[in-house]
Amino acid sequence: MLSRVALRSAAARQSASTALVARGSATDVAGVRDEKNFPRPVRGEPGKVRLGFIPEEWFQFFHSKTGVTGPYTFGVGLATYLCSMEIYVMEHEYYTGLSLLLMVYVATKKFGPSVAAWLDKEVDTIETEWNQGRQDTIDGLQQSIEEEKKAQWRAAGQELLIQAKKENVLLQLEAAYRERAMQAYNEVKRRLDYQLEKNNLERRLSQKHMVDWIVRSVTQAITPDQEKQTLDRCISDLSALAARN
Template structure:
């Protein structure tokens, strides 16, 4: 019965994880929340070279800061006093080996750790180099796409400016044609005015010539002689008055 329940639980978890993976793959993006990227683990803090920090934190809430050390010393004293841990000749050999290992760790440990950390960082950077190159390529592609969009927006502005330029040219051509029509109408009206003025002057001149010729024709030689004599007499009278 328990095995059936366990199998059902495992199957349910697998189906849920499959659904999450399918959901992430359908959207085309990595599910960073349910499936985060693996991160290289760092070793935790230790005391005395080999005892984890968590063991000391377990005693702090109940015994204080000196509790873990008191517990360790008391436990070692109890084991040695009750001869649960027998100190035979192998113990002293192990103690001497521990001292040599401790001295070697203190002397050669930091340079070796620095060298190993450097090697690990080099391997990690080599692994991440391809990923970083891909990210850089994608960022450059995004920047190029944004630049293309900006250039496309500039093309729209250029097209709009060209449309306005065409409208200005049409307006200039329209005004030029209006001015041409105005000048042509004015020229024709001036022509009609000059024509009417010339016809009126010719008519007046013709009328004056006609009247003068008719008047000259209506004057007889006797009337002309009498008029000439009268003029001479008037001139003689005016000359006599001036004297």
């Protein structure tokens, strides 16, 4: 008993490790499933049956050894053997079973196609809902990827905006520097203009005082006789000019 448990646990671990290896090999380095070598499983369809419940594989197994009639011969012979050897006793439950089997056969022939179509439709509906949910999840992930790309693009735009703000700050600093340099130039020019105007004013005052002093000195130096002689000479000169005209 212990050996069987050990063998079963070892087989379970081996199957789990094999499943993990197969799962790891089904994805590439990028984490995307290899759809070509490892396609996704699809919903299996039920196999064909004969007589309503016997699988087609049963008849194929006998066909290669006994031909077409082999499965039917085996079935009839087995039933005959069970009944003749009284392994299967035909009591009243047997006839009840025959009645139920007939009713099931009639119901299958009458209602089977419609029930099968309804069940197939329900299965297709459920499969469509599952696929739609999977597709919605994929679309949502794709939308998230697009939003992430837009967010990265906006982040890159924020870097450009920060760079532009830095350049604007540098331009503002340059403008402030130029403004202050112009203010310093204007102040120096104003003071130099003041000194120039002061020197010109002092020069003009000096010249005025010099002229006044010279005129005053000359005026004081003229005697009354010289003034009279000068006046007489001026009158004579005006008379001479008048006689010429």
